[in-house]
Amino acid sequence: MLNDPNGTNWYTDASINSSTLPAWDGPNNAPTGWIQSRYKLGTVAGIGGSQDVRFRYIFTSDPSVEDAGWHFDDFCIIVPCNDDIGVNVISAPLPGSGQPAGNTTDITVILENYGQLAQSNFNIGWSINGIPQTSIPFVGTLATGSTTTFTIPNTPVDSGNYTICVWTELVGDCISMNDTVCSNFIGIPTLA
8 A cells, every 4th residue: 555654665656567556666756775664564454463474575577667676685573662763754845855045944754653652751863964953852742653743943954965864862762773864955056
């Protein structure tokens, strides 16, 4: 299912030419390079308590596309720990988009609580081109298994290409690989 709330980078198209089924495809519709994908198995009917779970991956193609191919690496199943939050995605502005240089823009991310316990009293860290900025406290409680939006206001827009990284700062976070998301943006010079 496209935009499945239980999956991250799971499907990018509702239907692909070679099978007419929903699928992940790229690089035309997705960033190039290694892409982390996740799926919450606890949401799949019939899996709970099962000791025998099988995964199936189907590759289809057609002669209209010649590209680099597909790779699968670092497959793992992780039992949620107590304290695990992270940044799911930078949702606005869209990664790769342009903003007028010299202005400011709001950066909106989606935070997710992957752990077993509700979380509060943590900070959101962020950087511009690798230079850390002042962390911002998260106000409220992020319930187990839930997501919420968080906005970093008035972010300066550099001229040319620049990178924004956003991460969670939770003391005792047990899985750091889902804490940080980075995206590239373009500061479009304005004519005087």
